[in-house]
Amino acid sequence: MAAPAPTARSWAWLGMLPFTLFALMFLLVPTMFIVVGAFRAEGGGFTLDHVMNLFTPSILAAFSISIRISLASAFLGCVIGFAVACSITVGGLPGWIRGPLLTFSGVASNFAGVPLAFAFLATLGRLGLVTVFLREWFGINIYALGFNLLSFWGLTLTYLFFQIPLMILIVTPALDGLRREWREAAEVLGASRAQYWWMVAFPILWPTLLGTLALLFANAFGAVATAYALTGSSLSIVPIVLFAQIRGDVLQDPHIGYALAFGMIVVTGIGNAFYIWMRSRAERWIK
């Protein structure tokens, strides 16, 4: 590190040079390049045309199904993850379950991408374990009943495999932060369990829950690999449309790629901003 003597304090910023340079070259400038590209006309100058081009039926449909899948997997991930986290913290389960469960959550929340798609194909695909088991033992053909892994619910179900563990990892510390004194105080004042949860615990947990919902949403929205390996390009969610665009599978207006990418940043940006805002509110209670 090219660093100055401690007396020359005004040169201290030099120590930030490598990081700043790295961040500029490989994070900030490439992202800005895309954002600017979304608003730059063919010959230079400002235009809203590319962004307006997003408002065509096929691209709106892609955004719509992406947002719906992300919302569904985030919401279900929140609810189920919260239930599991409750059961290991305040639910009175034996203590030995907690450690392994949190370790497993760490593993599963990082087990995404292509292998996750394989795992679900081997389980719920047409020849998957559960599909065959249900057909041969109970005579239930889930594919005849309209289930398809390469669909809205199939993708949501697959995303839950990393969404639920992420929720467990984030919400368990928040549940640990609920102090016994609060519950005891509520009980002394004559509150029932439901009243305690509804009037004490939930208002405290609320920012954490909403914030995590936003984070899970952004997490699912940006995921490409799982969906691509699972569905090829048969399900037109936004990241896959953009992937095909970059690969050059679809020969269209090249600027639509910039606009699509800009749209993705906007959606995940809103999700993450909401998460950070809620997190700062939630931290007031976790000390």
Place this chain on the structure above:
Amino acid sequence: MKPSRIWAWLALAVGALYFALPLIGTIEFSLRMRRGVYSFDAYRAVLSDPQFRATFSFSVFMALMTIVLGVLVIAPTAYWVRLKLPRWRPIVEFITLLPLVVPPIVLVFGYIRLYNTSSWLPLTGTAGGTNLLLLAGYTVLALPYMYRAVDTGLRTIDVATLTEAAQSLGAGWITIMARIILPNIMVAILSGAFLTFAIVIGEFVLAALLNRPAFGPYLQVLGANRAYEPAALAVITFAITWACMGLIQLVTRLQKHTQVPR
């Protein structure tokens, strides 16, 4: 108290079933290659595939390089911010969180447009340049986790006192970094490193769009063309992820034993 415990067990059972079934399904499927009996044929086929070895070692190499570059970029910065420039902290923290906001596919799109063959820095023109770009991209993906891990490690040691002590003994900045700071936050760095490894090893989007022969794209191509080998590879990848998380737990536990009680 009783009914709540039943609900707790029920929640846990449903959760366990959901997470166990895909794993069991994958393992079972990976053993089905030989008709009628369970066998390890799929694993044998995968492990003897020269492309598997080539792509896997490429990704392992990239993961190790990412860890090295990540430590080189992030550890001195986090140290410097703590020691000299606390006012930069919000900015640095914001930048390290950005990779969670900018989806990887957007990032790599930016790379392709910015560093293409007709640009001022034509990195995508050569294999080496593209590898460099992939390496930088992976380091960006690892930034949030690596920075947080290193910063947590720095919080547990007294940076200012250690630096002054080293300086009064005549140590230069590189000596301070390499022989005082890094060894003291080794556990934090290892946690970040294992997480980085788990992220990079199966990464798909960056490698696919930059056209590098990495493990992720290989998995995807195999998945589109074969039946049983992908399941075997999923089992192997899951085992690697598990090993990484297990190692994080292990080093963290070792840290608790070696730390001097205060």
